[in-house]
Amino acid sequence: MNTYKITFTRENGTQGADHFTAATEKQARKDFNECYRHGTGVIVSVELVRTDAPATKQQERDALAKIRQIVDTLGPESYLAIAFEGCFDLAAENIENDWGCSMADRVRRAEKRAAELEDKLTESVKDYEAAHAAAHAVAEEKDAEIAKLKAQLTKMQETARWNGQRCDEEATAAGEAQRRAETAEAEVIRLKAKLYDYMTREG
Template sequence: MIATKEQERKTLEKIKQMVDELGENSYLAAAFTGAFELAEQNIENDWGITTQEYIDRAIKADENENRAKKELAAVKAELEGVRSAHRGTTKALEETCERAKRYAYEIDSLKEAMKAAKLEITTLKAKLYDYMTAAS
């Protein structure tokens, strides 16, 4: 014979009453803590989850949560390492850019000095040519 949901509900109420009669400090009351709620869920949802399965699932969930927390902590530590390396690389790049700007300025200054020197050399060559042709 298969019990109906209504029969299950009535029997559960009887069991609850019997445990209640023992008082809240009874061993059975302690053992049934949470079991009545699980039984009600089983009845309403057509489930057949045992208390042990519920406990095992909770333990597994805790284990998964702890593992996930450890993995998250490792990922956070790795991310901080990457961020730190990025900050170092960014700083080095900024310093390199500043040096490049200074070198570019120095090169431009040297180019101007070379132009001026070439002009002076050309002028001096012209004067020398003039002196050489005038003396002959």
């Protein structure tokens, strides 16, 4: 946009100056007449003082309205309507909020976010595979330990069974010895009684 310095003469003969931002001198003169429509100021000169001036918010709003109207006349299925989908709303937000966002920026941010998520997913897969491998190794180690414990338990059970059999045999032998001892003791008592009877008769 260009900035024009417009010098003008007021009704009382004094001179004044004002600056207008417009695309062309013609538009600047038109904006001057609109601004000073309630007076009788007469333009004396128009001087171009800047060629890189930013447009005003109202100029941006007006331009956006014209562009939207042009695209609307083409229909919602037109290539331009499809290409500009969401752009008009974003442009309006930029104007009102002094933002500098674009659909391209949003796409780049989305692509960056997608790449970050892909990296995280790849890292998560690696972590999962490593954890799975570690868990598998631990499982194998535990399986071996369990098998060893089972073997030890089986051996202990066999030993206990053998010891039980020995205990049963020894218990049987002890019972037999006790029975024989009781029989012998009874026989001794019987013989003593018999001897006593014999000795008593002899006397």
